[in-house]
Amino acid sequence: MMNLTLKPIQYYWASLSMPFAEWPNCYPRDTSPKCAPPRAAANLLPRPIFEAWLESRTLPNNDAKDRLSPGAQRAVTGQNLSLASEISKKCALNFCAMIWNLHPYRLTILILFDIFRGIFPAFRGYSQAMILDEVQHLFSSSGDFDLSRLLRLLVLEVIRTALESALDLFSSNNEQILNNSIRFVMEQRQMEQRLRMDIPTMESAVVRELFQEADLFVRSFNGVANFGLLSPFDLIRTLGSVSELFSHIFVLYSLTRNETPGVLSLLSVASLLYPLFLPWLTPSKSYYNDHQNPLESRSAAKQEHFRSLAQNDAYRPEVILFGLGPWIMRNWSSARKVTLGLEHVNPTSQGGTGSLFSLLTPMDITGLITALHNVPLVLALQASSASLGSFTLYRNSLQSIVYSSRNCYNTVNLAFQSVFLLGAFTASMQVKPKMQPRPDKLQRYTPSPRGMRIEVRDIYFTYPGSTEPALRNISFSLEPGETLAIVGFNGSGKSTLANVLLRILEFESGQIVVNGCDVSKLDPTEYHRHVSTVFQGFAKFHATARTNIGVGSIDELKRTCAIETAADLADASHVINSLPRGLKTILEPPQGSNLSFGVPTCGGPTHERHGLSGGEWQRIAISRSFMRACRPEVELLVFDEPTSSLDAHAQNRVFNTISELSKTASGEPLKTVIFITHRLSTARRADKIAMMDHGSIIEFGSHQELLARNGAYASLYRASV
Numbered sequence: 001m002m003n004l005t006l007k008p009i010q011y012y013w014a015s016l017s018m019p020f021a022e023w024p025n026c027y028p029r030d031t032s033p034k035c036a037p038p039r040a041a042a043n044l045l046p047r048p049i050f051e052a053w054l055e056s057r058t059l060p061n062n063d064a065k066d067r068l069s070p071g072a073q074r075a076v077t078g079q080n081l082s083l084a085s086e087i088s089k090k091c092a093l094n095f096c097a098m099i100w101n102l103h104p105y106r107l108t109i110l111i112l113f114d115i116f117r118g119i120f121p122a123f124r125g126y127s128q129a130m131i132l133d134e135v136q137h138l139f140s141s142s143g144d145f146d147l148s149r150l151l152r153l154l155v156l157e158v159i160r161t162a163l164e165s166a167l168d169l170f171s172s173n174n175e176q177i178l179n180n181s182i183r184f185v186m187e188q189r190q191m192e193q194r195l196r197m198d199i200p201t202m203e204s205a206v207v208r209e210l211f212q213e214a215d216l217f218v219r220s221f222n223g224v225a226n227f228g229l230l231s232p233f234d235l236i237r238t239l240g241s242v243s244e245l246f247s248h249i250f251v252l253y254s255l256t257r258n259e260t261p262g263v264l265s266l267l268s269v270a271s272l273l274y275p276l277f278l279p280w281l282t283p284s285k286s287y288y289n290d291h292q293n294p295l296e297s298r299s300a301a302k303q304e305h306f307r308s309l310a311q312n313d314a315y316r317p318e319v320i321l322f323g324l325g326p327w328i329m330r331n332w333s334s335a336r337k338v339t340l341g342l343e344h345v346n347p348t349s350q351g352g353t354g355s356l357f358s359l360l361t362p363m364d365i366t367g368l369i370t371a372l373h374n375v376p377l378v379l380a381l382q383a384s385s386a387s388l389g390s391f392t393l394y395r396n397s398l399q400s401i402v403y404s405s406r407n408c409y410n411t412v413n414l415a416f417q418s419v420f421l422l423g424a425f426t427a428s429m430q431v432k433p434k435m436q437p438r439p440d441k442l443q444r445y446t447p448s449p450r451g452m453r454i455e456v457r458d459i460y461f462t463y464p465g466s467t468e469p470a471l472r473n474i475s476f477s478l479e480p481g482e483t484l485a486i487v488g489f490n491g492s493g494k495s496t497l498a499n500v501l502l503r504i505l506e507f508e509s510g511q512i513v514v515n516g517c518d519v520s521k522l523d524p525t526e527y528h529r530h531v532s533t534v535f536q537g538f539a540k541f542h543a544t545a546r547t548n549i550g551v552g553s554i555d556e557l558k559r560t561c562a563i564e565t566a567a568d569l570a571d572a573s574h575v576i577n578s579l580p581r582g583l584k585t586i587l588e589p590p591q592g593s594n595l596s597f598g599v600p601t602c603g604g605p606t607h608e609r610h611g612l613s614g615g616e617w618q619r620i621a622i623s624r625s626f627m628r629a630c631r632p633e634v635e636l637l638v639f640d641e642p643t644s645s646l647d648a649h650a651q652n653r654v655f656n657t658i659s660e661l662s663k664t665a666s667g668e669p670l671k672t673v674i675f676i677t678h679r680l681s682t683a684r685r686a687d688k689i690a691m692m693d694h695g696s697i698i699e700f701g702s703h704q705e706l707l708a709r710n711g712a713y714a715s716l717y718r719a720s721v
């Protein structure tokens, strides 16, 4: 029922030879040869949506290339209007088609009802005016009053009210169903797209901001109006407001056309609408938005940064211990004052021209101007034909015109902002994970039952924003079933190399060949099915012990015996057994690493939750990795300092298990193993050792070979034993 498809993704970020992370700073404005995207890549790009969105976020006169913070309102300028129209042309139709395909009949009913409902208030006004006139007639007549007409009007009014309520009920139910369906589809797409993204793609600040604005767009379907967002339903509701507006204007016209000159009627309506334009005449500031100059924009980011330092529990111990409170307050206050215009006051934005005229603000004359709308009423009252009913109807219609106009005005204003968020949503759906090979280059993984054969050729990797490569000229090879220990000084690139081999980070040049296939031609998801790991900074989920271990092989989450076996192999059984509810105990991660798995974070039974020591958490992480390592399709095990918090006995047991897992009972190789360690007594167990320094492998060989060489490894080994 909900299998919708947006237009197929038309291009691939991955196809660009230039790192995507460099784009935000140079494209499209800076077209210098250094920054301009390669010509071939530029031809591939559908310049429009992403670029128009990016351009709408660029602040004017801004050399530092600051951008509006995500979600900030775009100023209503000629340039932004043309960008909005460009974006609308590109994606509004697709988007409407998507909503239409979901529930065409319900949507048609919704639109028709909203238009139809717009004339209800005018009917209501007429009906009530007629009743009032009858009542007036009742009191002014001298006994010859026909009560049946009044009764008929009252009955009709009751029927009209009942009908209106029934239609309202039906319409809001219909809208609810539509809204929930669309909400589901939008959230589903967004979640899928977020899960498809790899780390190199999300490292780009502009991509993160794109996704943030896309998220705001999706949230607008929740009916959360306080983000200054517009749900498409608000747009549909506008149809109702417009038809209501016209029906009231018609009522006013028919009431006053005989007694009031046309110009006066027009003046009266204009005076009514005058307050709507006040926000344009008297600018004010909201919390996050409308920071239209670089200083305000930077201050907005700074204020949020320090607010988060003050509010986030993860930072609390350091904030308390190092007495950071005054420093946080100082920085937050200075930034907040700028965003509120209390400091570095921009005279034009404050309206302080210094002239006498400036003393009279548009707000002050509001009362004077709005009083004009009573003129036709006075004229109507002077005319003998004016009745009490028409007097009430006139007042009601005037009020309703203001109300409907305000609705329309707000909707148009929000629609303008929403166009950019829609652009962000559409562009975010087109982002292709950087590590995903193009379909025409894609190759299937070739399994190797004796472990993964790995050849690394001249790999270079630089972190985004860094000038120095974290890995340079890395080359080595491993035969299936071999064990490699990576050792070296802090910051020498060991974890980076592990993450590159695990296809978490994308190398910028060189080649990695696994089982004879270039790894960059493999689907990373398929490749990951054949590896298992313990990361240096592994995740500590705020979830049960079962989940914390079971996510290693998610299909076996319910298989208690598989989880118990993995815990047993990682020497974690006694940790589980000591927990109050065993595998069902909810583990409480240390502050700041709280990744909740649907566990209530407040109000739940606190006695069920349980903290663990660093070493115990490490055993849980090793169990998680062993859950997967036991599977036959897993050919490579990567452990980044897996036993750094374990005592010597536990460490030996874990490495014995790793050896057992990587070989058959008869000693045949099964899995290739790479581990990073600072304990060189452990490293000597490996077939090969890579000694790293400053991002390069400076020595490579067996323990004995490296000792014989008497170089950096030998010196480090002697220092460690």
Ligand SMILES: Nc1ncnc2c1ncn2[C@@H]1O[C@H](COP(=O)(O)OP(=O)(O)OP(=O)(O)O)[C@@H](O)[C@H]1O
Binding pocket: 463, 464, 466, 470, 488, 489, 490, 491, 492, 493, 494, 495, 496, 497
């Ligand atoms: N996210 C990052 N952004 C920028 N630079 C980084 C990032 N992560 C690591 N680096 C840098 O890359 C280099 C290699 O880091 P890496 O974590 O690979 O070292 P390591 O050998 O594993 O260190 P350790 O033994 O301390 O764990 C270091 O200079 C580090 O500062």
